[in-house]
């Protein structure tokens with residue numbers, strides 16, 4: 001059996017870390033990317049301790065040249081690239097009237113342009129092997145909009161159009177592309193939400209709990225698996241029944 005090689009961006013903590021651990025558990029060689037070497041090495045050590053395979057590549061996904069080089073380098077180093085999970089993301093929330101150009105631009109660059117750059121760099125090695133799974137981590141904010149998140153919602157909605165286009169362009173080459181759109185997940189990103197906001201969010205969630213990073217990792221594991229070859233161009237909201245589109 002071929003060992004599938006997977007890149008996970010933003011793998012140093014939160015959802016990306018959970019995705020990396022899960023893909024490694026499923027037998028993938030996982031290339032862990034983020035800006036911080038130390039935390040990535042801890043994730044790699046955790047994977048190695050449970051018998052999995054991982055390597056570390058520091059990279060700022062907001063720097064297009066650096067990101068393209070990292071993705072191409074990983075594919076070259078391993079002689080293949082099967083799975084790309086564009087997970088790295090940031091928030092810089094503000095009401096639109098007060099949102100600065102920097103708050104807009106940095107979120108678009110980190111959350112959307114990075115997925116374009118990394119996917120473009122991944123296409124060639126994927127097409128060469130006639131197999132690829134590109135998974136973009138969106139958000140229910142990109143499906144519903146969210147007050148204070150014009151930048152973030154626009155970036156996440158942009159991932160939907162980008163993913164459907166990749167799906168159409170590469171479907172005949174064995175490469176699929178889907179969006180996993182998490183609802184409210186307990187990670188550093190949501191740790192500082194005020195208690196009353198969490199309470200009101202809970203009112204919208206059918207299963208009456210916030211999600212875990214493992215809930216998202218399980219969905220990514222499926223859409224990136226060999227058996228998911230007929231699933232492409234889809235947006236799967238993993239949100240405890242909050243949106244139900």
Ligand code: NDP
Nearest residue numbers: 010012013014015034035036060061088089139185187189
């Ligand atoms: P965290 O803030 O916990 O982790 C973010 C990850 O992204 C870190 O590994 C961070 O690594 C990495 N990252 C951020 N900026 C960069 C950069 N410029 N270059 C490289 N890596 C970067 O976030 P979550 O785990 O909560 O979120 C992960 C994804 O899920 C994001 O895309 C987010 O938008 C999405 N999401 C999260 C939800 C939630 O409720 N938590 C809901 C919906 C979507 P480092 O700092 O080491 O570089």
